[in-house]
Amino acid sequence: MTTAALIVAAGRGTRAGGGVPKQWRPLKGRRVIDWTLDAFETAGVDLTVLVLSPDDAFAWEEFSGRPGLILAQGGAERAASVLNGLKKLAPHSPDKILIHDAARPCVSRSLIHRILDALDETATAAPALAVTDALWTGADGTVTGTQNRNGLFAAQTPQGFRYQDILAAHLAHPGGAADDVEAARAAGLDVRIIPGEPDNIKITRPEDFARAERILGADMDIRLGNGYDVHRFGPGDSVILCGVEIPHEKTLQGHSDADVGMHAVTDAIYGALAQGDIGQHFPPSDPQWKGAASEVFLRHAANLARELGFTLSNVDCTLVCEYPKVGPHAAKMRGVMAEILGIDADRVSIKATTSERLGFTGRGEGIAAIATAALVKA
Numbered sequence: 001m002t003t004a005a006l007i008v009a010a011g012r013g014t015r016a017g018g019g020v021p022k023q024w025r026p027l028k029g030r031r032v033i034d035w036t037l038d039a040f041e042t043a044g045v046d047l048t049v050l051v052l053s054p055d056d057a058f059a060w061e062e063f064s065g066r067p068g069l070i071l072a073q074g075g076a077e078r079a080a081s082v083l084n085g086l087k088k089l090a091p092h093s094p095d096k097i098l099i100h101d102a103a104r105p106c107v108s109r110s111l112i113h114r115i116l117d118a119l120d121e122t123a124t125a126a127p128a129l130a131v132t133d134a135l136w137t138g139a140d141g142t143v144t145g146t147q148n149r150n151g152l153f154a155a156q157t158p159q160g161f162r163y164q165d166i167l168a169a170h171l172a173h174p175g176g177a178a179d180d181v182e183a184a185r186a187a188g189l190d191v192r193i194i195p196g197e198p199d200n201i202k203i204t205r206p207e208d209f210a211r212a213e214r215i216l217g218a219d220m221d222i223r224l225g226n227g228y229d230v231h232r233f234g235p236g237d238s239v240i241l242c243g244v245e246i247p248h249e250k251t252l253q254g255h256s257d258a259d260v261g262m263h264a265v266t267d268a269i270y271g272a273l274a275q276g277d278i279g280q281h282f283p284p285s286d287p288q289w290k291g292a293a294s295e296v297f298l299r300h301a302a303n304l305a306r307e308l309g310f311t312l313s314n315v316d317c318t319l320v321c322e323y324p325k326v327g328p329h330a331a332k333m334r335g336v337m338a339e340i341l342g343i344d345a346d347r348v349s350i351k352a353t354t355s356e357r358l359g360f361t362g363r364g365e366g367i368a369a370i371a372t373a374a375l376v377k378a
Contacts, residue, residue, distance in 0.1 A: 002047070003116060004094035005040040005158065006085040009033055009102035010053040010074020022203050023102040024059070028213045032203060035105035035216065040098070041068070042309045043112040047092055049085040079177045083170045089163065097166060098158035099180045103203045106215045107158065111197055115160040124189050125160045126181050127196035128153035155179060156196040165189060221377040223310065225272030227264040232366040239367070241319060241326065242350055243295060243336035248324045252367060255284040259294035261317050261350070264369035265337065266294070268315065269301040272375045273308060295340050302341045310375040312341055316349040320361050320368040326352035 009023045023033045040048055049070045052059050063069055072085040082099060089097070096119045098112065111127060118125035131154060135147035159180045161169075166180060169187035177183040181191050199215045201208060236251025242261040252258035267277045275281075278297050282289045305312055315337070319326050326333075330350045338345040355362040 001095040002092065003045050004047040004049065004089055004092070004097045004163065005045045006049045006051065006082065006089075006097060006099045007033075007036060007040070007102050008051050008074075008078060008081050008085070008099070009036075009059075010051050010056075010081045011078070011103070012053065012055075021053075021056075024056075025209070027105060027209060028216050032105045032212075033102050036100070036102050036107070037069075038309060039105070039107050039109060040100070040112065043109045045098070045112070047089065047094060049088050051081045051085045077176065078179075079170065079173065079175050079183065082180060086163075086167045086170060090167075094163045096160060097163045098160050099166070100158035101202060104157055104200055105203070106199050106201055106212055108197060108200065111194075111200060112158060114194055115158055118192060118194055119160050119162065122190075122192045123162050123165055124181070124184050124191045125194050126191055127156040127158070127194045127200065129156065129196045129198065130154075153193060154196075155181065156200050156202075161189075221310075223272040223375040223377075225268045225270065225373045225375070227267030227269075227271060227277075227371040227373070228369070229260045229263040229267065230360075230366055230368045231258040231260045231263075232360075233364065239324060240294070241324075241329070241367070242317065242333035243340065244329050244333050246324050246329055255290055256282075256292045256297070257294050260367050260369045261319055261333070261371070262294035262298050262337070264371035265315050265317050265373065266297045266301045268371040268373035269298075269305055269312070269375070272373050273301075273305060273310070275304060298337075298340050305375055306342075308377075310377045312343050312347075313374040313376050314343070314347040314349070315341065315371060315373045317351070317369060317371040319350070319352040320355055320370070321352065321366075322354050322357065322362060322364055326350070 012021055025032055027035060048068060049072050050063055051072045051074050053074045063071060070088050072088040074081040075084055096116055098115060115125050131149045131152040135149050136143045137145040137147060166184060169183045173183045173186055184191055203212055231252040231254050233250040234253040238245050239248045239252050240257050240259045263278060270277055282297055302312060333350045334345045334348045337348045360366055361368055
């Protein structure tokens, strides 16, 4: 079955403050919209429709051409925006669709999967929380009465539907629906309630940002990986270490350019991802990698981490050798590595040590490298 997500991000709501619509405001190092999109992408949804305001030209430019993402123009109100997004999916005609508010960045992968799974048995499914607080009516700051809370639920998104059903429901609806469940019920569809999650908050007021940051911080996936590599010396007049060519009376031998430091860092990243090592991704038996620049391997590892939803926090590489001296070149090495990894140079550590003339490194037969990489997925 093909699955799709429709993210409504065309609102102009400013009650949350900040001077811009809340979906574009920063939240824990990213924007609200980035957290929301990431939740559905990492949950394995096949297609995503992002509904944008025609006024947000920067967003149209940024997201245009992004793989797996379809852009739709927002309407005068939410229901019109959803309908525009649904129509954009017509050529793909997915089996299941989840419709979600961009302002709910804390939605969990677990909830997304539970809604999708429910659609195997029912035509519609939506998350909600049973109301447990006492309910009052009021006017002018004074309580005027109470309201029975039995049978009341606070609705959440994503709300899930069979695509053709919700498209027909919105086409038939006169407009103005508060959410997609209202449109579905008006079309005669029964909606199954799926237990929602208290952390799946909708950002509405300024204080909601602090709460969302606490929630997102509690859901952090931290990975550590280590890498180790060795290359022997052979005839030559320079070595390449961490992307920098250093004059030397010998060179390092290997199938590629034998950059022992880059290899160790690359394997550390693969290790943190549980994705094997360089040899699995770039087999030495393949002649196309003979003499290859090691930055090809390092870029691949860094890009793979990003594709899997991780941010590279920092790397630490220690080169073990008697010669050449690494210290005079360490700053340049950090800069080269940082550019390839796509992180700041102050998150890259390059240092060296000797082995006190013990072992193969002590005898000047080669160079070893040890590296650690830290990855974070929030």
